[in-house]
Amino acid sequence: MTKAHVSVAGIERCREGGVIVDAHLDIGYNALLNGHNFLGDPAPGHLVSRGSLVNAGIGLVGATLMCPPAASRGHIQSLGTASIEEPTALFYRTGREASLIAQAQIGYYRSVGLELIRDREGLNDFVRSWSPGKLAAVLLLEGADAIERPEQLGAWAESGLRVIGLAWTRTRYAGGTGKPGGVTKLGRTLLAAMDRHGLILDISHLAERAVADVFELWRGPIMASHSNSRELAPGDRQISDATMRELGTRGGVIGISFYGGHLKPTGPAGVEDIVNHVLHVAREAGGPEHVGIGSDLDGGFPAKEAAIQTMSGFDAVKAALRQHLSADQIEGVMGRNWLTFFGRSLPPRVGN
DSSP states (O other), X not given: OOSSSOOHHHHHHHXXXXXXXXXXXXXXXXXXXXXXXXXXXXXXXXXXXXXXXXXXXXXXXXXXXXXXXXXXXXXXXXXXXXXXXXXXXXXXXXXXXXXXXXXXXXXXXXXXXXXXXXXXXXXXXXXXXXXXXXXXXXEEEESGGGSSSGXXXXXXXXXXXXXXXXXXXXXXXXXXTTEEEEEOHHHHHHXXXXXXXXXXXXXXXXXXXXXXXXXXXXXXXXXXXXXOBTTTSOSTTSBOHHHHHHHHHXXXXXXXXXXXXXXXXXXXXXXHHHHHHHHHHHHHHTSGGGEEEOOOTTSSSOGGGXXXXXXXXXXXXHHHHTTTSOHXXXXXXXXXXXXXXXXXXSOOOTTO
């Protein structure tokens, strides 16, 4: 075994145990905004808690630091679950406010004892020792305005941050969903800082011009934590076939969102729609090894808006995939592909 990647034996242990990896959950934000108790039962009408995740076989998650701007307050409230009492509650107007919102979420993850995977060796340790009931997370920043200045990135990395999405909607760093634009001058500086600190770039939510810019500027590890096919669900929130192909060429993984609006343009979505996106992304990105799960099930919307209404839906997805993929490929989609990606993309432990 080398220190460069997760051990093959460790990955096989997780495969045999059936560990699932979900690369995108807004656990901390919904706990602070809506009072969801991660250590208790899922909130009424929702699916995600620690217990529900581990009971579904999920062992590793992408735990986000979600930082929406004040202008998005109406959109989030329209999802029908936000108990927003103050006009500015957990919505930022300045980089400083975004930073405080993100730091509060880090504090929440610490308070509930969620283990953060910081490096390749830590992931190796997790993979070797994983058993049902164990849960850990990779920390992901969704919208980079929380980083007030790129030179502060070292402190964020020290706190455990390992994946950065430059935008949710437009930020000071890049254009985003519903707000076209490329990577800004400040965004280029942040990308250079990310490269120095060995961090991972998440292109989910980036505007099309910004995606083209990062493909030109970025040579480090790259992923899409929760992005579906634009061909199947039109709109700038999803990604194009060309983007999938480029991500596949670069060894990236694309997480499939379970939110109905990300799966089909109208009407309720179901497991068959998840499967359709898995197969489409696999075809365009170069194989099912580039596909994973990024369910976004704690994305502020109720379970009735998702393609699965109970956590047993993960088993239903596996069962439906058996009509199209081999058992080994299915285990990859459900978890091993993300483990392999993070095993080669997380930084090595300092001092090793």
